[in-house]
Amino acid sequence: MGIFLQVLLRSLETGSIYALAALGIIIVYRTSNTVNFAQGAIGMFNAYVVTFFFSKFGFPLWVAIITGVISAMIMGLLIDILIIRHTKKVSAVAKQIVTLGLMMVLLGVVPLLFGVDPMRLPKLIENGDIKLLGASISYNGSFNIVFGLAIMASLFYILQKTKWGLAVRTTASNEYTAKLMGVPTKTVTMGAWAVAGVLGVLAGTMVAPMTSVTLNLMDGIQIDALIACVLGGFQTFYGPVLGAYIIGISRNLLLYYVSSIWGEQILYILILVFLVFRPHGLIGKKIVKKV
Amino acid sequence: MKTIIEKLKNPRFQFILFGIVLAAIPNLANVGLLKTSHITIIGGTLIYAIAALGLNILLGFSGLITLGTAGFMGLATYISAYVTINMKLPFEVALLLAVLIPTLIGILVGLVSLKMEGMYLAIATLCVSEILKKTFEELDMFTNGFSGKQAGFPVLFGSLQLDRTTTYYLIVFVLVLIMLITYNMINGQLGRALNAMRGSEAAAQAMGINLLKYRLVAFALATIFASIAGVLYVHFIRFSYPTTWNLKLSLDFLAMIIIGGLRSIFGTVLGAFIVFAVPDLFLKQIPFLNQISYVFNGVLIILVVMFYPNGVIYIGHDIKGWKEKFKKRGQKNE
Numbered sequence: 286m287g288i289f290l291q292v293l294l295r296s297l298e299t300g301s302i303y304a305l306a307a308l309g310i311i312i313v314y315r316t317s318n319t320v321n322f323a324q325g326a327i328g329m330f331n332a333y334v335v336t337f338f339f340s341k342f343g344f345p346l347w348v349a350i351i352t353g354v355i356s357a358m359i360m361g362l363l364i365d366i367l368i369i370r371h372t373k374k375v376s377a378v379a380k381q382i383v384t385l386g387l388m389m390v391l392l393g394v395v396p397l398l399f400g401v402d403p404m405r406l407p408k409l410i411e412n413g414d415i416k417l418l419g420a421s422i423s424y425n426g427s428f429n430i431v432f433g434l435a436i437m438a439s440l441f442y443i444l445q446k447t448k449w450g451l452a453v454r455t456t457a458s459n460e461y462t463a464k465l466m467g468v469p470t471k472t473v474t475m476g477a478w479a480v481a482g483v484l485g486v487l488a489g490t491m492v493a494p495m496t497s498v499t500l501n502l503m504d505g506i507q508i509d510a511l512i513a514c515v516l517g518g519f520q521t522f523y524g525p526v527l528g529a530y531i532i533g534i535s536r537n538l539l540l541y542y543v544s545s546i547w548g549e550q551i552l553y554i555l556i557l558v559f560l561v562f563r564p565h566g567l568i569g570k571k572i573v574k575k576v
Numbered sequence: 577m578k579t580i581i582e583k584l585k586n587p588r589f590q591f592i593l594f595g596i597v598l599a600a601i602p603n604l605a606n607v608g609l610l611k612t613s614h615i616t617i618i619g620g621t622l623i624y625a626i627a628a629l630g631l632n633i634l635l636g637f638s639g640l641i642t643l644g645t646a647g648f649m650g651l652a653t654y655i656s657a658y659v660t661i662n663m664k665l666p667f668e669v670a671l672l673l674a675v676l677i678p679t680l681i682g683i684l685v686g687l688v689s690l691k692m693e694g695m696y697l698a699i700a701t702l703c704v705s706e707i708l709k710k711t712f713e714e715l716d717m718f719t720n721g722f723s724g725k726q727a728g729f730p731v732l733f734g735s736l737q738l739d740r741t742t743t744y745y746l747i748v749f750v751l752v753l754i755m756l757i758t759y760n761m762i763n764g765q766l767g768r769a770l771n772a773m774r775g776s777e778a779a780a781q782a783m784g785i786n787l788l789k790y791r792l793v794a795f796a797l798a799t800i801f802a803s804i805a806g807v808l809y810v811h812f813i814r815f816s817y818p819t820t821w822n823l824k825l826s827l828d829f830l831a832m833i834i835i836g837g838l839r840s841i842f843g844t845v846l847g848a849f850i851v852f853a854v855p856d857l858f859l860k861q862i863p864f865l866n867q868i869s870y871v872f873n874g875v876l877i878i879l880v881v882m883f884y885p886n887g888v889i890y891i892g893h894d895i896k897g898w899k900e901k902f903k904k905r906g907q908k909n910e
Contacts, residue, residue, distance in 0.1 A: 386831070504823075514699070
């Protein structure tokens with residue numbers, strides 16, 4: 286029981302990292318109709334910013350994180366203003382290639398700005414464990430879980446209950462009509478990219494203490510976040526979050542109880558089988574095409 | 577004279593001519609105009625172009641996106657390396673097995689593809705690719721894990737040992753062959769059926785086109801081309817690492833097609849050169865740019881998609897258009 290709970294708590298922590306990344310992808314997807322393959326790279330870049338401010342300039346960690354959040358926000362705004370806004374007429378696949386180009390730029394810029402050596406980023410709360418029914422989780426881990434949930438709860442509150450949220454949802458459902466209704470869709474898209482950038486850097490700072498800050502810090506997370514989007518369905522904002530937690534939990538359970546080598550492959554195969562029976566994800570509905 | 581010009585307009589003849597031009601490149605290295613390392617880069621680019629041609633049939637003609645190309649190509653490299661090095665069987669057997677096994681998986685994905693569409697299909701194929709990549713990392717006895725699998729230059733017909741340059745000729749030969757096959761396929765029944773399916777599946781079905789059959793054929797062709805590229809890769813580069821076959825490579829294949837030009841055979845090859853050869857061949861030569869060659873390439877990709885969403889191959893067409901516009905304006909002024 287203790288071990289099960291331990292695995293579950295760990296999975297909730299990784300699950301919230303996946304969920305933040307997946308939410309970033311889905312917000313951009315819904316507002317600019319682009320699957321953002323650069324989400325991981327944006328998070329990675331800004332995790333480097335955080336680490337750089339922390340270790341080179343000696344800022345306190347929370348100040349460094351705020352710097353990272355601000356830089357992520359600016360980056361998101363710039364990406365939209367400079368690039369995405371000008372690709373309205375481009376086909377959906379070509380737009381995704383733009384994000385690939387973005388990824389290449391970021392991967393190339395990081396070694397120039399921050400050097401090639403891997404860096405270390407400490408946990409926000411250095412030590413201390415919570416004991417719970419024979420399982421233990423670090424303060425930092427529980428903070429990540431709670432913080433992730435809080436961020437998502439506030440985002441969903443904004444999406445569902447405020448005027449801004451309404452604007453985002455209108456843009457997501459039909460950009461053209463939204464424009465006719467007087468929704469400032471350009472601002473909405475810009476905001477979506479900024480929020481996605483922030484979610485990326487938060488995921489990056491959460492995962493960084495588990496490994497070291499390198500160029501492929503976010504590679505695995507990027508892939509799992511994409512798969513979470515498919516598992517949950519692209520049509521809702523909460524589907525991918527749900528998918529992310531499912532992936533986080535079932536991955537760790539499979540790795541621990543079934544096979545530490547083949548656990549991930551089994552998970553992906555299960556997801557594929559699930560997709561065969563529900564091709565539009567958990568929440569998604571089939572879009573009926575008119576002929 | 578007239579017949580020669582007419583022949584030049586025949587794409588089949590152009591492909592062969594293109595092959596002859598490519599085959600002349602090692603001679604440039606002999607003269608000293610190019611370094612031998614450049615042959616490796618150009619050869620590698622041509623190999624990627626072969627895989628991208630298959631993807632172009634899939635994406636350009638049937639409109640199905642897949643992010644699994646890298647995984648299938650990787651699988652072919654490992655099978656071919658294992659069959660020639662560990663089982664000591666001839667290259668031809670390796671080629672056959674390395675094409676057959678990924679193709680069966682590809683057809684399976686094609687079966688699944690009937691139920692999925694758009695990004696769902698793309699990420700489902702990404703899932704397949706990730707499963708394969710994880711397997712390359714973990715299945716030590718077969719793939720040699722993270723340290724990478726080694727292979728030698730191909731030995732044709734049991735006795736003809738190729739070296740770097742002759743393997744390069746083999747690559748050019750296969751590329752031209754595949755360009756010809758692709759051209760014939762897409763201008764035949766398959767191409768017309770796929771075109772109709774891309775326009776409207778319901779309409780295509782009403783015309784009596786068997787959706788399942790053509791989707792499977794498209795997936796099979798894409799996987800076969802990717803596998804052939806994989807086999808050539810492992811016997812030309814002579815190494816295969818699991819980290820090579822990642823999401824980025826699959827995206828690179830997509831980029832090659834989009835940048836070069838959807839549904840264009842020469843465009844795909846051009847796209848391969850822009851994505852793979854430009855940073856290594858040209859940018860690294862310029863002193864300041866060698867540091868930022870990949871940044872520059874990323875910017876190039878973004879700019880091309882922003883200003884040439886149909887692909888660089890149509891640039892000639894556009895220049896012609898501008899010329900005519902210019903001429904007309906000139907006439908008005910007179």
